[in-house]
Amino acid sequence: MTPFEAMYGYNCLTPPSFLGFPNKVEVSKEMLDKMDEELGKIKKHMREAQLRQKKFYDLKRRPLEFQVNDMVFLKVNPHRSNLLLGKDHRLSPRYAGPFKVLKKIGSLAYLLELPKYLNVHLVFHVSLLKRYVSNVAHVLQDNYKLKDDGSFELQPEIILDRKERFLRNRSIVEILVKWHSYLVEDSSWVNLDDFLTHYPSFQF
Structure with a gap:
């Protein structure tokens, strides 16, 4: 596509060659x-x-592209929760696995061999897969359950800190939570009441 066509949506009307015109003057x-x-x-x-x-x-x-019996990681994201709202509170994806490739489905999807306890569909788009490399960072190490959308439920590991914020007529308690499979610097401040709703059996 020429710049003219990109700007105006049609080709510029120019003669195929300047030699198509009769010329009487040799210099011209x-x-x-x-x-x-x-x-x-x-x-x-x-x-x-x-x-x-x-x-x-x-x-x-x-x-x-992967071959049958290749080992791959599956890209998974923390399940979106009301606990973690706002751009600054988004946690980065993690990789589950590695899992064995059983079959190629079409041109862009693969059937994986997953543990039965995950209880999700077994076919994933190639964009969610990563070639297996030993000692890769950000890999889920704990037992976890994947959802059908490829996300996993965050699990709190320990409470690092606590603070209280005062509003007009009430106070709000927030806690700093370190999550399983995440570094300390990925810890999040969450509302204590919301946390107890999501994790009622958590031992402080």
């Missing part, structure tokens, strides 16, 4: 020959640039 013919040559060079360079951009785009967009 030489000038038109030169202009026609330069126009050809410009078109060639633009085609080459478009091909390079397409090749680079295709390389970046090329999905991962």
Whole structure:
């Protein structure tokens, strides 16, 4: 696509060649020959640039491919909860596994061998898979249960701190929670009442 077409939505109406016009003056013919040559060079360079951009785009967009019996990690996210609202409170994804690839489904999905206790569907899009590398960081180590949307329920590990905020006519108690499979720096301040609703059996 030319810049003109990108801006206006149609191709610029130009003669295919400057040589199509009769010329009685030799100097003018030489000038038109030169202009026609330069126009050809410009078109060639633009085609080459478009091909390079397409090749680079295709390389970046090329999905991962796995073979049967390959070991892969499954990308999972903490289940969205009212406990953790706002951009600053989002926890990063984790990887579960590794799991064995049993079969390729279509061109972009794979059937995985998952433990029965996870109790979820076994086919996942390639974008949720990561090639197995030993000692990879951010891997779930504890027993966990995945939801059908590929998320997992956060589990509190320990309470690190406590504070009280005073509003107009009441006070709110917040606690700093360290979560299983997350570092201390990923700990979150949550409302104590909301926490007790979500985790009524947690031992302080």
